[in-house]
Amino acid sequence: MSRWRYFAKRVLLSIPVLxxxxxxxxxxxxxxxxDPVSAILGPQGDPQAYEAIERRLGLNQPLxxxxxxxMVRLFTFDLGQSWVVQPNTSVYELxxxxxxxxxxxxxxxxxxxxxxxxxxxxxxxxxxxxxSDYVASFGGIVWRAMPNFxxxxxxxxxxxxxxxxxxxxxxxxxxxxxxxTGPPPLPxxxxxxxxxxxxxxxxxxxxxxxxxVLGSASMGNEMRIGRTAVLETINSNxxxxxxxxxxxxRSLVWKHIFRNALIPLVPIIxxxxxxxxxxxxxxxxxxxxxxxxxxxxxxITNGDMPLVGSLMFIFILLxxxxxxxxxxxxTIIDPRVGYDGGN
Amino acid sequence: MSGVNDDxxxxxxxxxxxxxxxxxRWLAGALALFVLEAGAVVNAVTGLFGSxxxxxxxxxxxxxxxxxxxxPAGVWEETFLGLSAGQAWAFRVVLxxxxxxxxxxxxxxxxxxxxxxxxxxxxxxxxxMVDRLRxxxxxxxxxxxxxxxxxxxxxxxxxxxxxxxxxxxxxYSYHVEYYEDGxxxxxxxxxxxxxSRSQGNPDRNVGPMxxxxxxxxxxxGTIPSGKDMFTFMAAGARVSLFIGLVSIxxxxxxAAAFALLTAYYKGLVDLVVVITGDSIMSLPRLLFVMLxxxxxxxxxxxxxxxxxxxxxxxxxxxxxxxxxxSVRGPAFQVAEQEWIDAAKSFGQKPRVTMQKHMAPYIxxxxxxxxxxxxxGIIVAVAGLSFLGLGxxxxxxxxxxxxxxxxxYVTTSSWHISFIPGVMIVLVVTAFNALGDGIRDAVDxxxxxxxxxxxxxxxxxxxx
Numbered sequence: 001m002s003r004w005r006y007f008a009k010r011v012l013l014s015i016p017v018l019x020x021x022x023x024x025x026x027x028x029x030x031x032x033x034x035d036p037v038s039a040i041l042g043p044q045g046d047p048q049a050y051e052a053i054e055r056r057l058g059l060n061q062p063l064x065x066x067x068x069x070x071m072v073r074l075f076t077f078d079l080g081q082s083w084v085v086q087p088n089t090s091v092y093e094l095x096x097x098x099x100x101x102x103x104x105x106x107x108x109x110x111x112x113x114x115x116x117x118x119x120x121x122x123x124x125x126x127x128x129x130x131x132s133d134y135v136a137s138f139g140g141i142v143w144r145a146m147p148n149f150x151x152x153x154x155x156x157x158x159x160x161x162x163x164x165x166x167x168x169x170x171x172x173x174x175x176x177x178x179x180x181t182g183p184p185p186l187p188x189x190x191x192x193x194x195x196x197x198x199x200x201x202x203x204x205x206x207x208x209x210x211x212x213v214l215g216s217a218s219m220g221n222e223m224r225i226g227r228t229a230v231l232e233t234i235n236s237n238x239x240x241x242x243x244x245x246x247x248x249x250r251s252l253v254w255k256h257i258f259r260n261a262l263i264p265l266v267p268i269i270x271x272x273x274x275x276x277x278x279x280x281x282x283x284x285x286x287x288x289x290x291x292x293x294x295x296x297x298x299x300i301t302n303g304d305m306p307l308v309g310s311l312m313f314i315f316i317l318l319x320x321x322x323x324x325x326x327x328x329x330x331t332i333i334d335p336r337v338g339y340d341g342g343n
Numbered sequence: 344m345s346g347v348n349d350d351x352x353x354x355x356x357x358x359x360x361x362x363x364x365x366x367x368r369w370l371a372g373a374l375a376l377f378v379l380e381a382g383a384v385v386n387a388v389t390g391l392f393g394s395x396x397x398x399x400x401x402x403x404x405x406x407x408x409x410x411x412x413x414x415p416a417g418v419w420e421e422t423f424l425g426l427s428a429g430q431a432w433a434f435r436v437v438l439x440x441x442x443x444x445x446x447x448x449x450x451x452x453x454x455x456x457x458x459x460x461x462x463x464x465x466x467x468x469x470x471x472m473v474d475r476l477r478x479x480x481x482x483x484x485x486x487x488x489x490x491x492x493x494x495x496x497x498x499x500x501x502x503x504x505x506x507x508x509x510x511x512x513x514x515y516s517y518h519v520e521y522y523e524d525g526x527x528x529x530x531x532x533x534x535x536x537x538x539s540r541s542q543g544n545p546d547r548n549v550g551p552m553x554x555x556x557x558x559x560x561x562x563x564g565t566i567p568s569g570k571d572m573f574t575f576m577a578a579g580a581r582v583s584l585f586i587g588l589v590s591i592x593x594x595x596x597x598a599a600a601f602a603l604l605t606a607y608y609k610g611l612v613d614l615v616v617v618i619t620g621d622s623i624m625s626l627p628r629l630l631f632v633m634l635x636x637x638x639x640x641x642x643x644x645x646x647x648x649x650x651x652x653x654x655x656x657x658x659x660x661x662x663x664x665x666x667x668x669s670v671r672g673p674a675f676q677v678a679e680q681e682w683i684d685a686a687k688s689f690g691q692k693p694r695v696t697m698q699k700h701m702a703p704y705i706x707x708x709x710x711x712x713x714x715x716x717x718x719g720i721i722v723a724v725a726g727l728s729f730l731g732l733g734x735x736x737x738x739x740x741x742x743x744x745x746x747x748x749x750x751y752v753t754t755s756s757w758h759i760s761f762i763p764g765v766m767i768v769l770v771v772t773a774f775n776a777l778g779d780g781i782r783d784a785v786d787x788x789x790x791x792x793x794x795x796x797x798x799x800x801x802x803x804x805x806x
Binding site for chain 2: 016278
C-alpha cells in the first residue's frame, strides 16, 4: 500500500470515530437528566418563559430531530452560541478569545518537556547504572506520578512567596515584574510577540510555571522512554559494527544513537496533546488562566451544554487529526512501520 | 510433589485427604489469625443487614483506646495502659500493620504449602513468573507500598486516632474530656475542633505529630476546620481504593471479554469494537469524565456511596478501551496458535475455548495495565474532587484535602496540601512499580517494549 492510500484509509476510518464521538456527546448532553432551560432561567423561572426558550432552542422537537440537527450543524462547522456562560456569543468568538492563551501554554509545556525530558533521558541512557542515572530515572518516575494540580498548587504558592522561601530569590520581580497567577499578557495582534522581545519575555515568564506543571507528566514519560530507547539502540548490532569500524564516539552518539532513539519518542510527544487538553482544566484553574480548559469547566458547571458540546467536538477533531499526523510521521521517520495495521 | 497421589485428575480435596498434616497446620494458623479479627468481619457483615453486632476485636479502638486526657500531674487517663495518646495510637497502628503483614506472609506460606504438597505438577510456567517477581526489587517496593495502602483503606476506622463519625460527620454528638485550670472539663468534639483549627498562623495551627489543647493527638495535623487529618486521609484512602478497584474490575472485565471476542471472531465484530473504542478514546478522558459526573450528578446512582459508585462506573465506561487496546495484541497472538485451531476442529464450544485456552494468556497483561491505570484513576478522582466534582463534600477525599490547604502552602499549615500530595505520588508510583514488576515477570522479553500504550495507561488522563 502506498503512503497516500494509507493516508486515505486513515482519514476514512476516522470519520466513523468522529460521528460516534459526537453522538456520544449528544447522548450525554441532550438525553441526559440535565435540563439546559432551567440552567438559563435560574431556579425561579415562570412556565411561559420556559416554553418560549424551549421553543427557541428547538428542545420541544423529538429527540431524533434534535440529533439530526445537531450533527448537521456540527459537521458544517456551525458551532452555535453559548447559552449561559456568555449568552448570545457565538462559540467561534469565545474560542478565538480563549484559545490563544491555551495554545501559548500548550506550546511551551510541550517544548519545555522535550528540552528537559529527552536530554535527561538520553544522558541517563548513555551512562546506565551510574549514580546520576539512578537520580535521573528515579526523578523521572516520581515526576511522572505527581498530580498536576498538586504540583501547580505548590509551585504557585512557593513562587508567589519566593523571596521568603528561596533564599531571597524573588520570582515576581525577576527580569520583568509579573505576578504568578492570571492570564499571560498576549499582545492584541499576536505577532506583536515576535517583534517586541520585552513582550515576549513577559508572556513567557508568566506562562512558564504553568507550562512546567502541565508538561511534568510528559517530561517523566519522555525521560523514561528516551532512556530505554538509547539503551536499546546502544546494544543493537549496527552500533557494534560502527564501533568496530572505528566511528568516532561523537558522531556515533549523534548520528547513529540519537537519531534512532528518537523514533519511539514520536508517539509520546504527539500523545502529549491528550494530556494537555485534559490537564489544562486543572492547571488553568489553579493559575487562573482563562483558557479553553477553564472555559470548558465553566460551561460544565453552569450547565451551558451547547458550548460544552461544541468544545467537545473541537477536542475530538483535534485528537483525530493529531492521531493521523502521528501515524504519518511514524511512516516517514521509520519506513519499517507497516502501513496496514499500525496497531 | 511428594508423590502420594499420581492421579492427575484427583481434586484438591482428595489430595488433602491423602496427606492432611501440612494443610491442617496451615489452616490452624489461618484460623488463629482470623479469630483475632473475627469481630471486625462479623461487624461488617451484620452491618450490611441492619445494626452491626459488636464483638471484642483485638485490633480495635475499644481494646487499645487512645482517646483520653492528661491530668495536671502528667498522668494519662483512659488511654491504653496509661500511655500517652500518641503512643497508644502508634502502638495500635504498629500492631495493625504487624498483623496485616503476618496475614500476607501466611497466605504466601499457604501457596508454598500447596505447591509443595498438593499440586500435581512439579513445575508450571507460573512458578517462573513468581520466581522472577521474587527477584524484582522495584516491583516488590511497589507491592509493599500498595499493600500498606490497601491495609490503610481496609483498617481505616481502627487506624485513625479518631473516627469519621466522631470528628467529621457528626462532631457535635460526641464529647471529649480534658483538663483546664486543674479541673476536668467536658465539651463536644465540634467545639474542640474549633480550637484545633489549622489556618496558617503559628498560633492557630496543629501540625503533624502534635497535640492540640484538648489532649488529642494528630499524626498528620488537622485540616482548616480543625478535624483530624489522619482520620480524613484513612477514610479517603478507602474511597479512592473502592473507586479504583470497582472501575478497574468492570473495565478489565469488559476489556477481556471484547479482546477475546474480537480475537476469536475477527472481521466485523473487531471493526465495530475498534470504532467504538476509538471513539471513546478520542474524547478527552478527564473532560468527558467531568462532563458525565456533572450530568449524572443528580441521578439516583450518585447517592450510592456518596457518588463513589457513579465515579467508578464513569471511569469504567471511559477506561475500558485503553485496557482493551493493551490486551488486544496478545489476544490476537494467542488466537493464531495451533492449539486454538485444534480446539476449534475438535468441536469445542467457542466460549470454552476462549475461557480455558485464551483467557489465561491475556490475564497477565491485563493485570499489568490494570495496575498501571489504577494509579491514574486515583489521581483523576483526586483531581475531580479538587475541582469540587465527584465525591460529595463531607466524605473525605484526598483531592479535597489538597484544595482545602491551597491557601496555606507557604504558611505553618503547609501539611494540609503537602501530605496528601506526597501520599498520592507514593501510591501512584507504587502501582506503576507493581505493574513494571508484573510485566517483567509475565513477559521478560518485553522490557519497555510497548511504550505508547504504557504511557497512556501510566498517567491519569492528564490529571
